[in-house]
Amino acid sequence: MMRMPTLSLVGLSALALAGVVGPASAQTEINVIVAHFSDNTVVTFQNAAKRFEAANPGIKVNIEDVSWDNLQQRLATDIAGGTSADISIIATRWVLDYANNDIAEPLDSYITPEFRSRFYENLITPGVVEGQTYLLPILASTRVLYYNKDLYTKAGVETAPKTWDELLEVSAKVKEAGEGAYGFGIQGKEIETDTYWYYPFWSYGGEIVDGGKSGLASEAGVKATELYKSLIDKGLSQPSPTGSNRQDIETLFKQGRVGAIVSGPWLRGQIASEAASLNYGMAAVPTGTQQATWGGTDSVMLFKSSKNKEAAWKFIEEGVFSTETRLEFTLTEGFLPVLKEEMDDPRLAGDESLKIFAEMLPVAKFAPLIPEWEQVVAITISALQQVYLGQADAKTALESVAGQIDGLIAQ
């Protein structure tokens, strides 16, 4: 925030001088807000800015690092106060709010066909609202099944479970092997509790929004919920999942206390640094009637209020999406690449575990673009928790939440 007074001062003095010495060769400044993926994120973007400034004298790029927890609130405050940056990274699922309230600049007039062709097209789609492209993805991520090879071997299991039924059997064997380990970790608390349930829900053919209505109370929804409930009731998951958030089940896995969990690419890096001796494997998320997994992207957005859109776009095209920046980002953060050319790099092409995540991309499903999405998530989590706690049966809880979601969609 310190830069604002300086900026207005510069503006004032420029105004004062204008009459005397004519238009000054003012430097264009671009402010970029970068979400904090890791401590390396801001470094990657600062490097991109340095290279860009060297190639484009006259444009100065300021990078600011904001944590994910504060990002939404920070952007909202800036927008309300009229002090928005020129570019920001946002979660792709927020796009509807930013597009409908005229905050994001549609990018179609800037994007050349050559530029667009460098992307995996299906990763651009989540940032398109009513035919207009508002966002460009900077990363992609999918989820896979992580399983503990040592626990599986001791339980006499040789391969990762292919279906949810197999997962039930394997989990029972892990429990019987008597190492005190749980069969399958279920997340039941805080952010992404709903996501953890979408894995079986989607693989049984469910759709979150089906024909403009909530599809949660479908047969797939009931099946998915009963699957998790039976894991809990048979003691095959950790006890009381409503006490475990994402970090908790990941910690259980790192400690070798759970047979399998579903997680994203970041867990590889964490295991390498925190539990290097863990003997684990990765496999596709188990199937019900079809293969599915959660897919997510985060994106870069250009503010409609930006006064230097041309320069800002230039930085997006030549700075953020230069092959060098993209490779630095993908390699340090461990996500999936969004540009096809990145896979030409031997470090990515030779990464076997990355392939498992990449292979899930074609079957990955993205969060649906509906307004009130955050509220839909909150009431979905609430309903799932009631079932996990045994306070409601699957069908009743899902029907009640589907009714509430229909009301929200209809608004």
Next chain:
Amino acid sequence: MHRPHLLVPFAMLLPSLALVIWIIGYPVADLMRMSIHSVNRFGQVGSFIGALNYSKLLDDPLFWASFWRTCVWTVCITGGTIATSIPVALLLSQDFAGRSVARLIVLLPWAVSATMTGIVWRWTLNGQFGMANAMLMNVGVIDQPIEFLATGDIAFPVAILIGILAAVPLTVIIFLGAFSSLPGEVFDAARIDGAGPFAIFRRLTLPLIRPFINIAIVLNIIYAFNSFGIIWILTQGGPANSTDILVTYLYKVAFQYGKMDQASAMSLVMFAFLILFCGLYARFAIQERKW
């Protein structure tokens, strides 16, 4: 005696009054404006919608559930804190070796923010890796870990206990001050007259510290009503909204659901409650001065 002109004290109050109006009055006025308009996630004010936000709020079962839970939360924390603090302060006001160390230990938690308290307890109470479970299992009290934060039935009482723990130090300070202000000769006289310690406490101490108890109650009500950190960090109001109090639910409505208009209406309703408490506080404060 010459009575000072009324204008002087008011003139001297004026600068701070102006500051208060600017700092508190402006946001409240803005909240009022937002609560009768439709406002999007970004705080952009839209069309006038009258009392719709308020009627939506009153129709929201989660608001009412949070409201009643806030009442339980506030009453339990206030009652528990007062009940704990009086004996502790009595003990600490006695003369014994190491009294200053004991006082320091009791008052130290006050220096720790509610957020830090919450984080420490979240780790301590974790069902799988928490210290509380490890200790209980080592001692042999339980043979299976308890998931303290997995159900509202356990998590909410636990949160109340932590809330009491966080509120005790300040309340103890209030009562320590109360005890040191008691006139010694009255107690000496009672003792000479043969009053036992119980009778002294009931008939003398308690009535004499009455104004301090009133202030401690009002301060604790305000503290507990607005206490966000402990519940948010322990459970985020979950599972299934079973530990939501008004402030945590307000945060969700405003910053997770992005309904700034309904959140404005809700915070004004909460503000009205607090005005009521502050009125009580002012009344007790005036009573105390007379005493």
